[in-house]
Structures are given as C-alpha cells and as structure tokens.
Amino acid sequence: xxxxxAWFRAERPRTLELxxxxxxxxxxxxxxTWMASDNDQPVYVDRGDGASFTDVDGHHxxxxxxxxxxxxxGHAHPSIVRAVQERAARSTQFLLPxxxxxxxxxxxxxxxxxxxxxxxxxSASQANTETIRLVRAATGRDVILLFEGHYHGHFExxxxxxxxxxxxxxxxxxxxxVTGRVRISQFNDVEGLRAALAAEDVAxxxxxPALTNNIHFLPPEPGWHDELRxxxxxxxxxxxxxxxxxITRRRSRPAGRSSGTRCRRRRRSPRxxxxxxxxxxxxxxxxxxCSPTGSTRRSAMPACPGLRTGSAPVRGSGTARTHERAPTPxx
Numbered sequence: 001x002x003x004x005x006a007w008f009r010a011e012r013p014r015t016l017e018l019x020x021x022x023x024x025x026x027x028x029x030x031x032x033t034w035m036a037s038d039n040d041q042p043v044y045v046d047r048g049d050g051a052s053f054t055d056v057d058g059h060h061x062x063x064x065x066x067x068x069x070x071x072x073x074g075h076a077h078p079s080i081v082r083a084v085q086e087r088a089a090r091s092t093q094f095l096l097p098x099x100x101x102x103x104x105x106x107x108x109x110x111x112x113x114x115x116x117x118x119x120x121x122x123s124a125s126q127a128n129t130e131t132i133r134l135v136r137a138a139t140g141r142d143v144i145l146l147f148e149g150h151y152h153g154h155f156e157x158x159x160x161x162x163x164x165x166x167x168x169x170x171x172x173x174x175x176x177x178v179t180g181r182v183r184i185s186q187f188n189d190v191e192g193l194r195a196a197l198a199a200e201d202v203a204x205x206x207x208x209p210a211l212t213n214n215i216h217f218l219p220p221e222p223g224w225h226d227e228l229r230x231x232x233x234x235x236x237x238x239x240x241x242x243x244x245x246x247i248t249r250r251r252s253r254p255a256g257r258s259s260g261t262r263c264r265r266r267r268r269s270p271r272x273x274x275x276x277x278x279x280x281x282x283x284x285x286x287x288x289x290c291s292p293t294g295s296t297r298r299s300a301m302p303a304c305p306g307l308r309t310g311s312a313p314v315r316g317s318g319t320a321r322t323h324e325r326a327p328t329p330x331x
Contacts, residue, residue: 008041014056015044048075125153135238141203147187151213152242157182190227197235204238
C-alpha cells in the first residue's frame with residue numbers, strides 16, 4: 001500500500017502543489033475536510049465530461065460517484081451548460097421568485113401525482129431539519145428514531161449513531177443533550193423497532209427504504225415496510241422515507257444515459273419521497289412536495305395543519321417528499 005501511494009503521489013505533482021498551497025487557508029488542503037479524510041490522497045480536479053473527469057495532472061477517471069449522483073446527467077452536458085449560461089447572463093439570485101421556479105414546480109407536480117405544492121431549500125440536511133421541526137411541532141415529542149449506519153445529513157440528530165451499544169455523537173461539538181433526542185435501532189429488526197417505540201415518545205422514524213449509506217446496500221427483508229408502517233401508526237409516530245437515490249433516478253444509467261427515468265409510487269404509507277444528494281455541496285436543486293391541504297405559509301407552520309390533515313409542507317433537498325400524520329394514540 002505504501003509503495004502504491006508513493007507512486008500515486010509521484011504521478012500527481014500539480015495536485016501536491018495545490019494541496020500545499022491550499023493548506024495555508026483550508027484544513028487538510030481541501031474545501032471540506034471529508035474530501036481528505038475519505039481518501040489517502042485526494043486529487044484536484046480540472047474538468048469533467050460525461051461520465052469522466054480529468055485532474056490537474058492530466059489523469060482521466062471514470063466517475064462512478066458522480067458527486068453522490070448530483071451529476072447524474074453527466075459532467076458538462078451541453079444543454080445544461082447552455083441553460084446555466086443563459087440564466088447567468090440575466091443574474092442568478094434575487095431572493096425573489098422567478099418564472100423558472102414555477103416551471104420546476106409544475107414539472108414536479110406532473111411527475112408526482114397528488115403532490116401539487118412545492119418548496120425549495122439549499123441542502124438535504126436542511127430538508128431533514130425542517131422535517132424534524134414540523135413533526136416535533138405536530139406531535140409534541142422530541143425523540144427521533146434512526147437506523148444504525150444511517151446518513152441523513154449534517155444536522156445534529158443525524159450525527160448520532162451506536163457506539164458500544166449506546167447512542168453516541170459521531171463528532172465533537174454537538175450539544176450535550178443530543179443523544180437523548182435520538183434513538184438508534186437496527187434495520188429489519190421488527191422486535192427491536194417495537195421496543196424502541198414502546199414508550200410512545202418518538203416523534204419521527206426517519207429512514208431510507210433500503211439503506212444505501214451503510215457502507216453497502218442493505219435491502220429491506222420481506223414484510224419490513226409493512227411492519228414499520230404498522231408499528232409507527234400504532235404508536236402515533238410519523239414515518240418519513242428519506243429517499244435520496246432510488247426514486248427519480250430509479251431507471252437511469254450513469255452520466256445521463258437514461259433508459260426512461262421515472263418515479264413509481266410504492267405501496268407505502270405515508271409517502272415521503274426524496275431524490276437528492278446528501279452532500280451539502282451539491283448544485284442540484286432540493287425540493288419537497290405536499291398536497292393542497294399541506295400548503296401553508298411559514299407563519300402557520302408551528303401549528304402544522306398539513307400534518308394534521310394528512311400531509312405536511314416540508315422543505316426538501318433534491319427531493320420529493322410528503323408526510324402523512326399517523327393517528328394520535330390514546331394515552
């Protein structure tokens with residue numbers, strides 16, 4: 001491994017030069033520290049084209065990551081470049097609506113029947129943060145249940161997982177009480193799930209339909225989704241599917257070679273669907289959808305009328321998402 005890494009570095013003098021220069025102003029010489037921690041030797045990229053990119057030393061790479069699929073249309077697709085150039089020539093940000101936002105909302109409503117109203121946010125982390133706040137306001141509960149090996153963003157509750165069989169922060173700097181607001185269970189473990197919900201203090205179960213960030217792909221066992229829905233409904237807990245990878249790109253091929261990308265409604269209730277990269281650096285828009293009854297002004301959000309009547313407005317991330325309120329339990 002040492003010899004291979006030495007060869008890798010020797011072939012990339014320009015990257016090493018930029019890393020040394022960047023270290024004067026950026027920890028680890030990268031814009032985000034995980035860019036270095038995920039790799040023994042990060043490379044500085046020069047350009048991308050389709051399903052590949054080229055580093056500053058001229059080496060070509062097949063891009064199997066595609067920015068966590070944020071670049072699922074491929075790098076520098078001509079139609080996307082043209083659209084960005086046209087919009088940039090008219091400026092890109094006003095903190096006011098533009099006609100393009102209507103076009104995107106109309107297209108999302110067409111693709112997701114029943115989800116007619118849309119809001120946009122800046123990151124997947126923000127999407128889940130808003131979801132948690134809405135559900136806590138509606139239920140009066142604080143605890144969020146996640147499954148071991150999850151990744152739902154860079155918000156506090158999302159940075160808690162199991163360590164030695166106990167909930168523990170994954171990073172320093174989190175608030176001292178955060179582990180008391182998170183409960184970790186095992187995916188596909190019905191009895192463990194029911195035990196975790198037994199106290200009826202869990203506001204939200206947040207999960208992927210199949211865990212895709214758990215080092216490997218962990219599919220649901222037969223009947224898991226039915227049991228998950230049944231258990232949450234019995235305890236008055238909201239269930240949200242943070243679907244980052246498998247809905248709108250369900251039938252896509254890498255780098256925009258689509259075989260007819262579409263979203264198929266699954267036999268799940270409530271429906272909570274999202275299509276986005278979890279990385280906060282993605283340039284792909286994030287969105288969330290709801291039915292007309294869930295369309296409320298921000299000033300009315302603490303009352304969560306959308307959650308009470310069947311669906312809630314949630315600001316999403318690369319996402320299509322609705323939440324159905326489970327029946328309030330009798331205490």
